Amino acid sequence: IQVTNGEIDLTHTIFDQKSINGVDSFSIKASSYGKINIIKVYYLNNLIMKFGEDVDNDFSISEPIITSLSKSSGFYNDVVTIYGNNFYNGETKVYFSEKECQTVEWVSNKEIIVTAPHGYLYAIVKVQVGDSTNDEEFKFNYGVPTIDKVIYHPQINTSVTDYIDNFVIVGRNLGSYINEQPDIYILDSVITCDSYFCSEDEFDTEDEENQSNICSHLKKIGYQHYNELIDIFYCSFDSFIGKNLTIDIEIIDGTQVSNKTYLYSYFEPYVESMSLNQSNTDGGLNITIDGYNFPPFETLSPYYDNSDITWLEESNVTIGSNYTCALTEFFNSTQLNCTIPPGIGANHTIVVFVGQQNSSLVSQEYLFSYNPPALNISSDKESEDKVYYRAPTNGTVQFIINECNYNKETNTLTAKNNEHQFIFCSNGDDYNHKFEFNQNVICNKRYDPETSLESIGCSMEQNPDYVMFFDRSVRCYIDDKTSCFMNISSSSN
Numbered sequence: 071i072q073v074t075n076g077e078i079d080l081t082h083t084i085f086d087q088k089s090i091n092g093v094d095s096f097s098i099k100a101s102s103y104g105k106i107n108i109i110k111v112y113y114l115n116n117l118i119m120k121f122g123e124d125v126d127n128d129f130s131i132s133e134p135i136i137t138s139l140s141k142s143s144g145f146y147n148d149v150v151t152i153y154g155n156n157f158y159n160g161e162t163k164v165y166f167s168e169k170e171c172q173t174v175e176w177v178s179n180k181e182i183i184v185t186a187p188h189g190y191l192y193a194i195v196k197v198q199v200g201d202s203t204n205d206e207e208f209k210f211n212y213g214v215p216t217i218d219k220v221i222y223h224p225q226i227n228t229s230v231t232d233y234i235d236n237f238v239i240v241g242r243n244l245g246s247y248i249n250e251q252p253d254i255y256i257l258d259s260v261i262t263c264d265s266y267f268c269s270e271d272e273f274d275t276e277d278e279e280n281q282s283n284i285c286s287h288l289k290k291i292g293y294q295h296y297n298e299l300i301d302i303f304y305c306s307f308d309s310f311i312g313k314n315l316t317i318d319i320e321i322i323d324g325t326q327v328s329n330k331t332y333l334y335s336y337f338e339p340y341v342e343s344m345s346l347n348q349s350n351t352d353g354g355l356n357i358t359i360d361g362y363n364f365p366p367f368e369t370l371s372p373y374y375d376n377s378d379i380t381w382l383e384e385s386n387v388t389i390g391s392n393y394t395c396a397l398t399e400f401f402n403s404t405q406l407n408c409t410i411p412p413g414i415g416a417n418h419t420i421v422v423f424v425g426q427q428n429s430s431l432v433s434q435e436y437l438f439s440y441n442p443p444a445l446n447i448s449s450d451k452e453s454e455d456k457v458y459y460r461a462p463t464n465g466t467v468q469f470i471i472n473e474c475n476y477n478k479e480t481n482t483l484t485a486k487n488n489e490h491q492f493i494f495c496s497n498g499d500d501y502n503h504k505f506e507f508n509q510n511v512i513c514n515k516r517y518d519p520e521t522s523l524e525s526i527g528c529s530m531e532q533n534p535d536y537v538m539f540f541d542r543s544v545r546c547y548i549d550d551k552t553s554c555f556m557n558i559s560s561s562s563n
Contacts, residue, residue, distance in 0.1 A: 072116070073098050075129055076107030102131050102158075132156050133202035139195065143211035146247070146299060148186045150195075150210065157182050158199045166193035166210055169248060186210065190245025213243040215252065215321045218295060220332050222317075228336045228424070229366035229403035230309045237305050237317065237334075238284065239263070240293070244301035244321075251303055255318040263305035268296070309369040309403075311336050311381055311425030337363040338427040341436055344420060348439045352476055352555040353410040354499070354545070357395075359387070360405050364424055368402035384425050389438050390418035393478075396557060412476045412555070414440050474546060474554035483513040483528075483556040485546040495528050495538070495546040499555075504547070505538050513544055515558055526558055 072081045075098075083099035109127040111119040121127050133156065140151035152164065157179045164171040169187035176182050182197070195208045222237030245251055246265035254261050268285035289296045313335035321328040345358040365381035387395040387408045395408030406422070416439035422429045473486040485493050493511050496504040509530035516527035518539045526540045547553045 072112040074110050075102040078102045106130050134197040134199045134204045136195065136197055136204050136206045136208050139208055142209065144186055145213050146186060146188050150184055150186055152182050152184065152197060153180065155180050156199060157197065161200055163198045165196045188247035190248055190250040215243045217241040217319060217330055222334060225335050225337050226307055228309060228311050228363045229369055230307055239303040239305065239319065240288065241301050242295060242298060246301035246303060253320040254305060257315065261305060263303035266302040266304065268300040268302060309366040311365055311384065313425065313427050336425065339363045339422040339424040339429045341420060341422060341429045344436060347437065348441060349410045351412060351414050351440045352553065353412040354555040355410045356407055357410055358405065358407050359422065362404060364403050364406055365400045366403040367400055386423050388421045389413060390415065412478060472548045472552060474548050474552050476554050476556050481515060483546060483554055485548060485554060486510040487548050493546055493548060495544055497540045498543045499545055509533065511546055513556060524558065526556065
């Protein structure tokens with residue numbers, strides 16, 4: 071006869087064969103693995119023997135049991151002996167969490183020896199025999215996660231473009247071998263880094279000057295742990311603006327939390343050129359400024375919601391210390407456009423503010439001046455900086471100076487033609503559609519009853535009830551050479 075239990079041939083274990091009163095019997099040693107096995111008996115030329123209806127030939131082997139480990143903590147490749155029961159030679163696998171041990175030595179059904187695979191923080195040890203796994207939970211603790219270095223440039227471009235805009239985390243027991251990593255936060259968002267690791271044989275003792283390989287570089291800069299297994303994470307900064315931002319690295323081991331914080335900043339904006347360096351005191355002209363490290367709008371995808379980007383709220387352009395550009399538009403990290411505000415004075419520094427930082431390196435050629443006042447009257451004699459007039463001593467000569475002024479503090483425009491000539495006002499710079507006033511004009515923000523909107527209302531000084539409304543801006547002309555401009559918003563003039 072031949073006896074099998076599942077896939078295991080137990081014929082060689084048959085013993086105690088006997089026949090009593092015509093009933094034959096024999097015994098076997100129960101040996102197999104798995105939850106459910108079928109005992110089969112063959113006779114003669116491999117003919118299967120039938121069992122009676124009341125005979126149950128299902129035979130299950132109890133699942134493996136772990137009773138103890140030779141050590142409950144250690145490192146990769148440490149030898150660990152597992153004690154228990156129901157281990158089976160050739161059919162036993164051991165896992166440290168999801169990582170299978172590559173070396174398993176079966177000693178007996180009560181003892182196996184394994185080498186610990188790579189892991190992070192800790193692993194749950196499981197023994198699998200066939201399709202059965204132990205129920206007991208035994209934990210193997212790996213070495214304490216340690217961050218030794220964070221290699222990065224403390225200042226980066228607002229538009230991230232190359233390797234200098236990355237940072238590298240170097241440490242031990244950080245999980246790079248199994249694609250685990252500590253929690254890494256930038257701007258309160260979790261980021262994922264590319265993992266890599268160095269082992270002792272990767273340090274080239276003959277190539278200590280080569281920095282292209284991080285392993286050789288670590289040895290060159292005197293990293294004291296280069297003869298151990300080293301975890302490395304290559305991480306990238308995002309395009310952004312600001313200074314004193316943080317890289318927060320957090321390791322959570324059960325209830326134990328370890329934090330490390332590193333500061334970095336984006337480069338301050340730099341002005342390289344601008345399209346004009348002077349204008350009339352009423353402003354209104356557009357200026358284009360080229361440079362570097364402006365808000366990197368070119369990096370934003372139109373397919374994503376960018377409503378949480380606050381770069382415009384944190385950025386502006388000023389002329390000197392008193393005048394803020396109106397309608398500033400940042401095209402990308404290298405170019406912007408803004409509307410010159412009304413102002414006075416010469417040799418103002420144009421300052422670009424981006425994320426709490428301002429452009430500080432400004433050449434003399436990038437200073438901005440408002441045009442000096444000019445009197446459009448003839449004179450008897452002129453020099454480079456003075457105009458001379460001749461008049462009789464009885465004081466009968468009258469000088470008439472016309473005025474066109476915008477008051478930034480009150481957001482009021484005043485146009486006076488003291489020669490009693492007409493004053494023309496148009497909607498913005500639409501000179502072809504202008505309205506005439508035969509008295510001096512005062513313009514300010516008013517409520518337009520026809521449109522139910524705030525507009526700019528202009529009225530004559532002597533007849534304030536006569537009001538002409540303009541949509542968003544107005545320009546008033548004293549003559550062909552003299553005009554002044556105002557916008558409905560005082561904050562944008």
